[in-house]
Amino acid sequence: MSNIRLYVLAGIFVLPMVIIFGRLVTVQVLKHNFYADKASAQQSRQFEIPAKRGELYVEENGELYPVALNNSLKYVYADPQLIEDPKEAAATLAPILQSEEKDLEKKLTFTGKNRYVELKQQVDQDVAKKVAEAKIRGVVLRDRDYRAYPEGALFGHLTGYVNSDGRGQYGLEEYLNADLSGRNGQLKAVTDSQGVPLSTQDNIIEEPRNGSSYVLTVDRYIQGVAEKALKKALVDNKAASGSIIVMDPYTGAIKAMVNAPDYDPNNYASVKPEDYGSFINSAVSSQFEPGSGFKPLTMSIAIENDKVEANTSFNDSGEVVIGEYTINNADKKKFGQVDMSLVIKNSINTGMVYILKLMGGNPNEITKAGKEMLYAGIQKFGFGQKTGVELAGEAAGRVKDTKAADIDYANMTFGQGIATTSLQMISALAPIANGGTKVEPHVLAKKVLPNGDLEEIRKNITQERIMSEETADTVANMMIGVVEGGSGYLTRMPGYKIAGKTGTAQVPKANGQGYEENKNIGSFIGFAPVNDPKFIMLVRVDYPQTNTYAERSAVPAFAEVAKQLFSYYQVPPEGS
Amino acid sequence: MYPSTSRLVRNQNLTRVEARVQAGPISVSFMLIALVVLLSLLYLNQVSKSSTLNYRLSTLEAKRTTLQAEKEQLRIDAARLQSIAEARNSQVAQAMTPVQNVSYAQR
Structure with missing residues (x-):
């Protein structure tokens, strides 16, 4: 056998072996990961465990x-x-x-x-x-x-x-x-x-x-009472919508928050497209001009800055002219010589404009310094920013800065031209009820730990003081006057000291040009008992048709809930 | 070299015990078949036992799932029955009358 034939024979055996070996190296070494993954994908699957x-x-x-x-x-x-x-x-x-x-x-x-x-x-x-x-x-x-x-x-x-x-x-x-x-x-x-x-x-x-x-933090009983009172208020006033918030004035814990119209979350899919608005929690999402309910806040800013006192006097002529605009009191009433307590009690718009002038140091005109003082005070109360409540869709509201016209600031003193939410309003008024400290409204109290134990969510919260106790007491006493002898008279209860303020606000037109005719939002914010408040509450009734003032649209609902709360919190009347 | 005659040799048995039971080729075949049959039966028994246990397990798992779903539903029913709306519409609540006069105890 010649060598060539031997080599050919060897080649026939060796060459396939080399090819096979090369293929094995490619598969097992060079492309190991690729084939391993491919095999794994065929032999195993990934399941999601919800x-x-x-x-x-x-x-x-x-x-x-x-x-x-x-x-x-x-x-x-x-x-x-x-x-x-x-x-x-x-x-x-x-x-x-x-x-x-x-x-x-x-x-x-x-x-x-x-x-x-x-x-x-x-x-x-x-x-x-x-x-x-x-x-x-x-x-x-x-x-x-x-x-x-x-x-x-x-x-x-x-x-x-x-x-x-x-x-x-x-x-x-x-x-x-x-x-x-x-x-x-x-x-x-x-x-x-x-x-x-x-x-x-x-x-x-x-x-x-x-x-x-x-x-x-919500209490089922109070939530139920508030819901019932709100629905009755809407029926009595033929109103379109409304809200009630009840809050602990010291901690900001929300005890009740109801809105009407409402919807059943079990059947959310059955809500018709034209009723999708009922999904919105209007207490935190709908902005409105608060109207006279804002006056105690303007007053507290002025008192805190030593610009007025409870007995500071003011001569009301029934109107005040700002540039080309004239501001009147409700129903064009004139009150003559009054002090600051009466300004709140009688809800005198012109008195509030006077306070703005005093803030700037000149009783005859609105100055930049006055506007800056009011703006800084409003900022401290948290207007124009979200409260941070743990609910989706919270609106921030809107406050015009000091570049705004004098008339805008004059209007702001009595709650016109400023956009707020019901939650912002009640949170802003809480310091007057609790002696001057700011509260953060919240609806979450505790977290349930995996072992079933409960953990407080808000521990070691330091509350910021935004007014002195004296200022808070002074304004609270002015608000008692509203209930005892002013527009909040329907919530008077023998033996109970209630402080409050009504607000009947106009509704701005959608195009921003002026206000709607025959449309208003009635609100009442109050707290009780004044010496140690157990609750602060806001009632808001939108577009009432039968009663055009808050004293008859919103106050009765407040009175109804307050009565139940005194009993629920076991607060006896004074002198009992 | 050792002599061929009987002598004591290291590692060599001194006596030889003859097997008393002797099995012929047929007996061995039968024994092998019996052994295979026995092993097969053992295997079948294990397989059927395992299948029975698997069936029992899946039945119990299905039962557990059903009971868990029932428990969940009962929990929801209990919560609904304790709701404010349910309490408000209950016969007990309907029969209640408003409090007229309240006397507070002195502290």
């Missing part, structure tokens, strides 16, 4: 009552292409799902495109069992987490709701969405040929982190 959404509670006598909790139900859907006889399927399903047979038949008929149609949401166990037993090809049951709101509309504006995508909308559900949602877990598991995970040591599991649960 986190449990956190729940919301209120606390009563140490017990927790849920106002938003989870409900694992099923939903039924169908793939019409797989339905053999839509008519028969509809006839079977209609009584089980309590749906119209014709509607179902229409949904179950394949049109060439509809491969997925939802037949029924929130199906309970019994119905799900019946659907499964019907064994209709193409009809499928799937699990889905829903949210239940046991208090319904009563807490609707506070809780908001969770939409079909699992996202919080409005209220706490939206504000706390990330925190309530938690984080889904992952299971990376080796699967069988059907894709079913096998229990092996190679499985990687990342546990889900459930969402946090919270306890609200």
Whole structure:
């Protein structure tokens, strides 16, 4: 055998071996990661382990009552292409799902495109069992987490709701969405040929982190009382909408927050498009001009800066001219010689403009210094900025800066030309009730820890003093006069000292040119008992038709709730 | 070299015990078949036991899921029954009369 033949023979054996070896090196060494990943993708799958959404509670006598909790139900859907006889399927399903047979038949008929149609949401166990037993090809049951709101509309504006995508909308559900949602877990598991995970040591599991649960500051009883009073006020006044807020004047804890019209978060999907406005928590989201309810704040700024005292006198001629504009009192009344207490008691607009002039040091004209003092005071009360309450959609309001015209600042002294929210107003008035410290309004009291213990959310909060105790007392006494002998007379109660201030504000036109005719917003802010207030409350009634002044539109609702609160907080009348 | 005659040799047995039971090729075959059958039965028994346990496990898991769903539903029902609206419309509340005169105890 010649050497060439030997080499050829060797080549025939060696060459394939070299090729095979080279291929092995490529597959196992050079492209190791690529093929390892490919194999892993074929043999294993990633499953999402959903986190449990956190729940919301209120606390009563140490017990927790849920106002938003989870409900694992099923939903039924169908793939019409797989339905053999839509008519028969509809006839079977209609009584089980309590749906119209014709509607179902229409949904179950394949049109060439509809491969997925939802037949029924929130199906309970019994119905799900019946659907499964019907064994209709193409009809499928799937699990889905829903949210239940046991208090319904009563807490609707506070809780908001969770939409079909699992996202919080409005209220706490939206504000706390990330925190309530938690984080889904992952299971990376080796699967069988059907894709079913096998229990092996190679499985990687990342546990889900459930969402946090919270306890609200809101009191169910007070919330219920406020809701009832507000609805009655709206009916009595033929009013379009309204709000009531009850707050602890020392801590800023919201005890009740109700709005009308409201909606039931359990049935949010049934709200018609023209009623979508009812989703909005108008106590924190709707801006309005507060009107005379603002006067105690202007007064407190002037007193705190030593510009006026309770007995500072003022001669009211019934009108004051600012440039080309004339400001009058309500009903063009003239009060003559009055002191500052009477300015508040009788809600004298011209008196407030006089105070603005005194702030600038010149009783005859409005100066830049006066405007700056008022602006700084208003800023301290928190107007023009969000309060930071834990509710979605809070409005900041609007305050004109000192470059604004004199007439704008003159109007601001009695609450016109300034945009606020009900929550800003009650928070601003709280220092007058509590002796001068600013409060941060809040609706969250405690966090529920994983072991079930409760943790206070607001610990070691230092409250900023924004006026002296003397100033607060002086203004509070002026506000008592409003109830004892002024426009708040309908809330007088024997044995109880109540301080308050009415506000009947005009409504600006949408185009910003002037005010609406025959439209106003009536409000009343008050606190009681004055020597140690248990609550501060704001009642707002929008566009009342039967009573055009707040003393008859908003005050009666305040009186009704206050009466219940004295009993609830066990506050006996003085001298009893 | 050692002589071929009987002598004591290291590591050599002194006596030989003859096997009393002797199995022929047929017996060995039968025994092998019996062994295979026995092992098969053992395997089948284990498989069926495992299947039964799996079935029991899946039944219990399904039951647990159902009970959990029922518990969740009952919790929601309990919360709804304790709601303000429910209390307000209850027969007890309907039968209540407003307080007329309140006497406060002296502290």
